[in-house]
Amino acid sequence: MLFVYRVLGYVFLPLLLPFFLLHPKLRGRFKERLGFYDAIPEGAPRIWVHAASAGDVKAVFPLLVALRRRVPHAVIVLTVTTSTGRAMAERTHIPADRVFYAPIDTLDSAARAVRRIRPDLLLLEYAEIWPNLVLAAKRSGARVALTDGRVSPRGFARARLAAWLYRRVLSAIDLFLMRSVGDAERLEALGAPRERIVVTGNTKYDTPAPGADDVMALRRAFGLAPEQRVLVLGNTHASEEAAILPVYARLRDDFPDLVCLVAPRYPERCDEVAQLASAMGLRVWRRSGGQPAEADVLLLDTVGELAAAYGLGTAAFVGGSFTSRGGQNVLEPALHGVPVLYGPRTDNFREEVALLTGQGGEEVGDAEELEGEVRALLEDPARRERVGRLAAERAHSLRGASEENATRLARLLAPDKNIRGQA
Numbered sequence: 001m002l003f004v005y006r007v008l009g010y011v012f013l014p015l016l017l018p019f020f021l022l023h024p025k026l027r028g029r030f031k032e033r034l035g036f037y038d039a040i041p042e043g044a045p046r047i048w049v050h051a052a053s054a055g056d057v058k059a060v061f062p063l064l065v066a067l068r069r070r071v072p073h074a075v076i077v078l079t080v081t082t083s084t085g086r087a088m089a090e091r092t093h094i095p096a097d098r099v100f101y102a103p104i105d106t107l108d109s110a111a112r113a114v115r116r117i118r119p120d121l122l123l124l125e126y127a128e129i130w131p132n133l134v135l136a137a138k139r140s141g142a143r144v145a146l147t148d149g150r151v152s153p154r155g156f157a158r159a160r161l162a163a164w165l166y167r168r169v170l171s172a173i174d175l176f177l178m179r180s181v182g183d184a185e186r187l188e189a190l191g192a193p194r195e196r197i198v199v200t201g202n203t204k205y206d207t208p209a210p211g212a213d214d215v216m217a218l219r220r221a222f223g224l225a226p227e228q229r230v231l232v233l234g235n236t237h238a239s240e241e242a243a244i245l246p247v248y249a250r251l252r253d254d255f256p257d258l259v260c261l262v263a264p265r266y267p268e269r270c271d272e273v274a275q276l277a278s279a280m281g282l283r284v285w286r287r288s289g290g291q292p293a294e295a296d297v298l299l300l301d302t303v304g305e306l307a308a309a310y311g312l313g314t315a316a317f318v319g320g321s322f323t324s325r326g327g328q329n330v331l332e333p334a335l336h337g338v339p340v341l342y343g344p345r346t347d348n349f350r351e352e353v354a355l356l357t358g359q360g361g362e363e364v365g366d367a368e369e370l371e372g373e374v375r376a377l378l379e380d381p382a383r384r385e386r387v388g389r390l391a392a393e394r395a396h397s398l399r400g401a402s403e404e405n406a407t408r409l410a411r412l413l414a415p416d417k418n419i420r421g422q423a
Contacts, residue, residue, distance in 0.1 A: 005131055005165055009106040016104070024268055028083055032101040035112030041097050043075040045413050048119035048137070050102055052081040054088035054303065055329070056125045059148055059204035064095045066406035071413065077117050079103075084267075084303050091304040105130040114140050121413050126150055131169045138172040143412050147405050148203055149178040151186040152348065159190055167191035175412055177405050180351060198408065201401035207307075209335035215311035222261070222285075222312070223292030229258045229314040231374060232338070234306055235265040235328035236319035240343075241273050243367040244317065245297070249280055250371065252296065255378050261309055263300035265319060265328070270301040311336040314384065315377045317370060318342045327353070331398070334360055334391035339377055339384060341370055355398070360391025 020026050020033055040046075047067065051060045057080060064076060078094060079102035080086050089099045103109040110132035122137040122144045124130075129146065137144055151159065159166055170192040178184040179202045188194050224230065231251070233244055241262060248260040260282075262273055274284045277297040285295035287302050300309050310316055316333035320326060321343030330352050333340050340361040346353045357363060364370040377384045 002131065002135075002165065002168055006107050009104075009132070013104065013106060020104070024083065026082060028086075029101055033104050033109070035103040035109040035114075035116060037098070037100050037113065037116045040077060040117060041075050043073060045071060045120040046075045046077070046118055047071070047121045047123060047413075048077045048079065048117050048142075049096065049123045049125065050079045050128050050133075051125040052085060052102070052128055054082065054084040055204075056080075056128075057085050057088040057092070057094065058207055058307075059202070060125050061092060061094055062206035062208070062402040063147060063203045063405055066402045067409060068095050070406050070410040077119070079113075087303045103133065105132045107132050107136075110136045114142075121145065121409065123147055123409065127155065129166075129169060129173075131165060134169050134172050143175075144173045145175040145177065145409055145412060146173060147177045147409070148401075149176050149187060150180075150183050151190065153186070154347070156186040156190070163190060175408065177401075177408065200404045200408070201398065203402040203405060204329065205331065205395070205398035206400070206402040209332075210308035210311060212311075214308040215336075218305060218308050219312055221287065221292065222298050223294075224259070224312065225257075228312075229255060229378065230312045231258060231260045232310055232313035232316040232333065233260065233262045234310060234316060234318050234333070236262060236317075237265055237323045237325060238269070238272065240319050240322045241276060243322065244370065245277055245280060245282070247367050247371040247374070248297075249282065251374060251378070254375075258314075258378070259296060259298060261298040261300060261312060263306045263309060265325075267301050267303060270299050273297075274299060307332050310338055313338040315339045315341060315374050317364075317374075320348075321346050322366070330356055330361060331395045334395035337388040337392040339387040340391055341373055355394050356391060359394050360387055360389075361394075 020030060049060060051057045076096045078089055078096035078099045080089060081102055086099060103113040114136040119137060119142045122142050124146045126148050127150055134144055176187060176192055176197045177200045178197060181199055184197050184199050188197060231248060252258050264270060264273055277284050282296040284297045284299060285293045286299045300306060310333035313333055316338050318328050318330045320328045326348035327342060327346035330340050330342055330349055334356060340356055341364050344363055344365055362373055364373055
């Protein structure tokens with residue numbers, strides 16, 4: 001059956017080429033997609049970390065910091081799938097010696113990349129279990145581990161259709177560091193050896209909120225007054241902006257100093273959002289627009305600044321939750337002590353939502369309910385402060401997975417050695 005997967009990889013590769021060459025989130029440095037990498041520093045151990053997207057890069061950042069402390073002489077290579085992931089790695093100065101695009105999971109591309117990087121440890125983030133890559137690394141003598149492991153109920157149903165493939169690949173992985181008990185149980189049902197599965201939590205909870213200096217710099221860039229009230233709409237999709245911008249327009253009638261900061265999930269949609277806002281008579285200014293101008297709607301059209309932008313919020317709505325997308329990270333605004341609002345469709349962040357609901361966060365069924373909640377927060381500063389404080393306390397209570405994961409991974413690399421910084 002693995003043979004079938006490999007054959008299909010070559011069959012579909014010509015069909016995928018246009019996406020890798022033209023899609024704005026995938027294009028760039030196609031040679032790297034085939035496993036051709038520039039020079040990599042000599043040294044040992046060699047750790048290859050794969051984190052596909054910008055969100056995955058952010059999640060793995062605190063783990064890499066912790067690994068650097070425990071294995072200070074390691075050569076760390078980070079691979080990503082999307083251009084936004086690469087931009088995030090470069091913007092945040094992630095502690096890696098090299099950043100490349102990951103190889104397409106064909107037999108020769110994966111093997112070529114493994115020969116070039118020569119990893120002692122291949123570390124996969126989230127659910128990035130690529131059969132050819134895992135097996136090529138294992139054949140080379142590397143240890144293989146999964147961090148922040150997640151198997152959603154929907155993903156589990158799909159994976160069961162290819163259980164024949166998953167059993168083979170999962171048996172080659174040495175350590176599974178899972179987010180939750182439910183994720184661990186679903187992974188075991190797919191064939192992962194129980195004795196290799198450990199529930200340690202989610203490293204993205206350890207990502208520090210941008211500091212006051214970062215938030216203040218963004219406030220100046222947007223030309224916002226120190227006490228300016230801001231409604232932040234983060235990671236939004238088209239239907240959400242169409243529903244919520246009229247809400248903002250009505251709120252502005254009663255709260256004239258209120259501005260709306262919109263950060264679309266895909267920055268390339270900013271033109272679309274600007275046209276929508278302008279058609280409603282709202283003045284628009286973009287983050288990339290140079291000297292700030294007076295505006296009603298501020299567009300965050302850059303990569304990597306949303307976490308700081310949440311710190312400007314009087315209240316925040318986290319997008320993807322009025323759509324089938326399944327929500328986005330509700331903890332980013334919570335870390336700043338900002339009251340968090342989200343829609344009912346948060347399947348991808350169930351644990352975070354359960355933690356916050358009624359304790360700094362609130363689910364709203366539609367735009368009308370959102371308007372009511374924001375209005376209540378604007379009218380009652382004491383309530384707003386109380387809710388924000390609860391949100392921050394709940395978000396900070398989840399920290400610690402990065403340190404535990406780093407210790408376990410360092411032991412996996414050198415099981416007989418004393419690991420620096422272990423608990």
